Amino acid sequence: MNESYKPEFIELRKWLKDRKFEDTNLIPASFPGTGRGLMSRTSLREGQVIISLPESCLLTTDTVIRSYLGAYVAKWRPPLSPLLALCTFLVAEKHAGDRSPWKPYLEILPKTYTCPVCLEPEVVSLLPKPLRAKAREQRIRVQEFFASSRDFCCSLQPLFSEAVERVFSYSALLWAWCTVNTRAVYVARRRRQCFSAEPDTCALAPYLDLLNHSPGVQVKAAFNEETRCYEIRTSSSCRRHEEVFICYGPHDNQRLLLEYGFVAARNPHACVYVSQGWDCFWFLSRG
């Protein structure tokens, strides 16, 4: 069902137009099975560029450095990770509400996520054992990420009238972490002294990040240095008024659930994980 009439999408389209995004063959819609995604307005040919998003629409660590957070990031030692810089910016902009220039984008982001780190422990306990172990590792990673943010977030107090512990709470940083993890595209950037050595490769790409995954399609997606746009070219054709998919990678369903919070039907990369030790012995000896 077409969703382009919804006020949040009308605002987002205006915002994108102001940033030189030229219209597109794609419109937001909701689909049975995959939920919100993008639908083709016309039929799409193999090899066609389906979306081309100008650099000015991308949210990257450059955006953070140019913002009011830039001076705080630049002087922080040891240098901040690029991921923490992005997440801090997302939380601060979300907190700014109507004052944020990113508001039209923030408004269409999910309020909650379904990655295992966001699930209640009773739900995680129902997952298969190998996935449970991965979910535990993910939770620890996010908890460590949160702990590593504390001192830097405290240094931002002069920017907020409210206590920073409330602004940069665990749930706010978890939301930002999931936003980056489930939606960012890959755009490599050179290392800068103000950031730690972790790869600086995540960019949030408003509107383009409404594209859902299908393991059965092939696309070429990259930042084009000549046009200065992030472009996606499809290798599959698509009929008018169908959902347009991209492929997030050759991921099995465990990886999709961990990283993106969903599983794909008819996934050719699906596989079964077998635990080492007695479970495995029991399974094999019965086989």
Ligand SMILES: C[S@@+](CC[C@H](N)C(=O)[O-])C[C@H]1O[C@@H](n2cnc3c(N)ncnc32)[C@H](O)[C@@H]1O
């Ligand atoms: C980049 S976003 C795509 C747009 C997203 N559906 C939305 O409404 O904002 C990635 C998220 O979309 C959902 N998603 C992507 N592909 C999917 C699929 N094939 N089936 C179900 N959900 C999917 C998952 O929640 C995933 O974390």
